[in-house]
Amino acid sequence: MPATDTVLSVLADGVLTLTLNRPDKLNSFNEEMHLALRAGFEQAHADDAVRAVLLTGAGRGFSAGQDLSDRDPRKGVPDLGHTIETFYNPLLRLIRSLDKPVVCAVNGVAAGAGANIAFACDIVLAARSARFIQAFAKIGLVPDSGGTWSLPRLIGEARAKALALTAEPLPAETAADWGLIWRAVDDETLLAEAMDLAKKLAAGPTRGLGMTKRAIQAAATNSLDEQLDLERDLQREAGRSADYAEGVAAFLEKRKPEFTGR
Numbered sequence: 033m034p035a036t037d038t039v040l041s042v043l044a045d046g047v048l049t050l051t052l053n054r055p056d057k058l059n060s061f062n063e064e065m066h067l068a069l070r071a072g073f074e075q076a077h078a079d080d081a082v083r084a085v086l087l088t089g090a091g092r093g094f095s096a097g098q099d100l101s102d103r104d105p106r107k108g109v110p111d112l113g114h115t116i117e118t119f120y121n122p123l124l125r126l127i128r129s130l131d132k133p134v135v136c137a138v139n140g141v142a143a144g145a146g147a148n149i150a151f152a153c154d155i156v157l158a159a160r161s162a163r164f165i166q167a168f169a170k171i172g173l174v175p176d177s178g179g180t181w182s183l184p185r186l187i188g189e190a191r192a193k194a195l196a197l198t199a200e201p202l203p204a205e206t207a208a209d210w211g212l213i214w215r216a217v218d219d220e221t222l223l224a225e226a227m228d229l230a231k232k233l234a235a236g237p238t239r240g241l242g243m244t245k246r247a248i249q250a251a252a253t254n255s256l257d258e259q260l261d262l263e264r265d266l267q268r269e270a271g272r273s274a275d276y277a278e279g280v281a282a283f284l285e286k287r288k289p290e291f292t293g294r
């Protein structure tokens with residue numbers, strides 16, 4: 033991890049907690065925070081001790097997306113395609129390709145890329161006071177960080193278009209009712225509930241959970257036949273894991289399994 037406190041990183045009980053930490057800017061993304069968050073997800077990929085990730089934000093917001101103070105038009109026309117290619121797209125790919133569960137605790141407003149990064153995570157809990165805003169429409173941009181891909185898949189084209197074209201804030205409870213996130217919970221209990229969930233996942237059969245994530249994501253582009261073949265192949269691999277042997281042995285011996293993530 034680069035020497036920066038823009039993302040706080042703590043590994044405990046198999047959970048790597050990454051906290052976006054620019055609260056006075058509503059955790060909007062500058063280059064430093066991008067690099068720190070990327071380093072966190074790279075660690076999650078490389079380190080076997082990490083068996084789940086918890087992503088959240090410090091202060092009253094989750095993330096307001098791109099730091100617009102880095103985009104002063106008086107300093108010239110930026111190449112936003114370059115920044116998407118260099119920063120946002122690699123981050124999205126790191127989250128989606130991680131063979132370990134990523135829990136997101138949306139502690140407050142999530143706007144622009146901040147909202148769509150949350151939607152890329154595997155299980156999203158949000159504080160009841162949080163709201164999601166496709167803020168791009170307000171500044172003449174297009175939803176990025178996978179928003180044009182995830183929104184229609186999660187909530188359908190009609191709702192996706194309305195959110196993206198109006199930038200209307202979506203309350204956490206409506207997001208949960210629509211299936212955009214897993215659950216809206218009380219503000220006071222959000223972090224504890226998210227951590228509890230992340231710890232349970234981290235104590236689970238990591239390889240099986242990772243393959244489950246991979247299979248569900250592949251369904252977005254696979255035919256049924258392709259998906260059935262994929263399930264066969266992944267089940268073959270899962271059946272050879274130490275955690276499968278432990279899970280079945282524990283069931284037969286009527287005891288709690290002790291998964292090691294192998």
Ligand code: T3D
Nearest residue numbers: 056057058060096097098099100101112115143144145167
């Ligand atoms: O550029 C590229 O590389 C392309 C990629 C783009 C990805 C994107 O995410 S584009 C979308 C960028 N984000 C936005 O347009 C959202 C801008 N922010 C807002 O609309 C509002 O701040 C919120 C709706 C998120 C929250 O409103 P509110 O009233 O709760 O808070 P606030 O008072 O507006 O903000 C609090 C502070 O955070 C304030 O600073 P101050 O006045 O106290 O010193 C505000 O300027 C700052 N802040 C909020 N969002 C951003 C920000 N500073 C920089 N960049 C921000 N995005």
